[in-house]
Amino acid sequence: MSVFYFVAFLSVFFALMTIFTKNPVHSVLYLVITFFTFTVHYILLNAQFLAVVNFIVYMGAIMVLFLFVLMLLNLNKDTEPLKSNLVKFMGVIAGMCILVTLAGSFRVLETSQPVVLKDPDIGLVGNLGKVLFSEFLLPFEISSILLLTAMIGAVLLAKNEAKKA
């Protein structure tokens, strides 16, 4: 039980470091650590498939893509023009407002049922595969079209156009 609170503290800490660090490369690395703590959360929930996919897709693919673009654009310096302190202060106030609104609307402070794994097997690969390929077969196929579209779009967008513009 205390493992959850420790990992949650680490997640919040590294998420804060992600958005408050000046250097973009450090920011990406802190985000990688944040995603790793999320993987630990999935393991604690016994969602093994999600833990592995989170580890491979988020930490492996997406973060490498971010880091690659940062290095490609040569942005690994603290060259970001900062917003004024007033705008930052207002941003933090607005974020706190949304936190209070969410906490209030979900009635977080009342006592609730503890999370007990009724069926510890639902997060395993076999069980999820059965659900995915029977109940959610159509969305699964459509998501393949989505990924194809994204791939074509990314290639078209990033392609170096012949000097016409």
Added chain:
Amino acid sequence: METVIQNIQGVPLNHYILFCSLIFSIGVIGVLIRRNVIIIMMSVELMLNSVNLLLAAFSAYKGDASGQVFVFFIMALAAAEVAVGLAIIVMVYRNTRSVDINALNRLRG
């Protein structure tokens, strides 16, 4: 395996909701206070991940596998979003030599 399951027993569901709301709010603050487009996209990823974790927690709480399938679809969507978004950023950088969000206000009439 048994110890892992033992470890999670007893965390109230509200603490999961509070934790995920906190991470979501951190993502919102990141979008609001930064000007680097790449870091803004990273904050969006943070928000998506907090929702993913909450879906997985609800799925475990209810004993229903649909929530975890939704998380899988959201991950596929996030991968597509990041690919297209970073391609757009590379194109914008090629044209404006900057990833400042204020360089993108040329669409206003």
